[in-house]
Amino acid sequence: MRFGCCLPGASFVPQMNDNAPKKEAGNPLEELKRGVKALFDVGYDFVELTVGSVANLSQADFEDFSAFLKKEGRVVEVFNSFVPPVYPLLGDSVDEEKIENYLDLAVSRVKECGGEIIIFGSGAARRRPEGFPVEKGEEQLYRFLELCEKYAAKYGVIVCIEPLNSKETNIILSVREGYDIWKKANHPHVWLLADCFHMGTEGESFDSINYAADALKHVHIADLNRVIPGDPCENGIDFAAFFEKLREVGYTGRVSTECPLPNLVEDSRRSLLFTLEAWNK
Numbered sequence: 001m002r003f004g005c006c007l008p009g010a011s012f013v014p015q016m017n018d019n020a021p022k023k024e025a026g027n028p029l030e031e032l033k034r035g036v037k038a039l040f041d042v043g044y045d046f047v048e049l050t051v052g053s054v055a056n057l058s059q060a061d062f063e064d065f066s067a068f069l070k071k072e073g074r075v076v077e078v079f080n081s082f083v084p085p086v087y088p089l090l091g092d093s094v095d096e097e098k099i100e101n102y103l104d105l106a107v108s109r110v111k112e113c114g115g116e117i118i119i120f121g122s123g124a125a126r127r128r129p130e131g132f133p134v135e136k137g138e139e140q141l142y143r144f145l146e147l148c149e150k151y152a153a154k155y156g157v158i159v160c161i162e163p164l165n166s167k168e169t170n171i172i173l174s175v176r177e178g179y180d181i182w183k184k185a186n187h188p189h190v191w192l193l194a195d196c197f198h199m200g201t202e203g204e205s206f207d208s209i210n211y212a213a214d215a216l217k218h219v220h221i222a223d224l225n226r227v228i229p230g231d232p233c234e235n236g237i238d239f240a241a242f243f244e245k246l247r248e249v250g251y252t253g254r255v256s257t258e259c260p261l262p263n264l265v266e267d268s269r270r271s272l273l274f275t276l277e278a279w280n281k
């Protein structure tokens with residue numbers, strides 16, 4: 001098992017902003033470098049960034065970031081928040097040409113950073129507009145998964161479908177549903193993620209991990225309300241039970257903490273220590 005941490009900054013709840021680095025965060029490039037270095041220094045095995053944090057950089061800034069990774073001897077293995085809300089994937093305003101241009105740039109940059117996995121949560125982009133026909137929305141979703149396959153295969157990465165919760169979007173709200181869609185889509189570069197925060201928020205049983213085991217390629221962890229694992233949380237997630245499930249199905253992939261971390265070093269370290277202890281119990 002390898003433990004990682006999502007670098008907060010650009011939002012991990014895509015509908016909260018347009019996936020662009022926040023102005024008040026200072027220079028986004030320098031923030032990014034500082035954040036990546038800090039998480040590795042804390043002791044994480046890998047770091048997870050938003051796709052936007054590299055896709056939104058100017059070409060010069062992106063080259064600077066790539067050079068920084070090389071100099072540090074680091075790669076960024078996982079990227080989340082694949083598609084910002086400016087590229088709706090369902091509904092009447094889907095613009096496939098724009099989506100493809102974005103995917104080509106975004107996936108190529110992910111690959112250049114050493115990325116192996118891209119997480120397709122993107123709750124706002126994949127939301128079915130109110131009143132839009134369900135079947136048509138489904139068709140568009142499967143069409144988007146075809147595009148995922150096309151660009152993931154082109155650059156040699158995989159895309160994981162992320163089941164979310166009903167506050168964030170209105171399709172793929174359980175690991176079971178994600179698994180069924182994964183199976184039907186049947187693309188060699190498209191897989192599945194389980195996020196215990198969304199499962200807990202929707203009241204989905206961890207038994208779904210058994211159901212979806214053969215599709216799982218990534219895991220996110222946070223307690224309810226995105227509380228840091230191990231911090232006080234009323235009626236929160238039973239991480240021991242969640243990890244037991246992962247162990248039971250033989251999951252040996254990556255697990256990322258995905259929480260707001262106002263004190264990056266301190267907060268991320270606390271999560272890592274708790275997680276290691278819970279896993280090794």
Ligand code: LER
Nearest residue numbers: 012013080081121122
């Ligand atoms: C959003 O709630 C989330 O869990 C992220 O991983 C989205 O990509």
Ligand code: MN
Nearest residue numbers: 162195220258
């Ligand atoms: Mn997640």
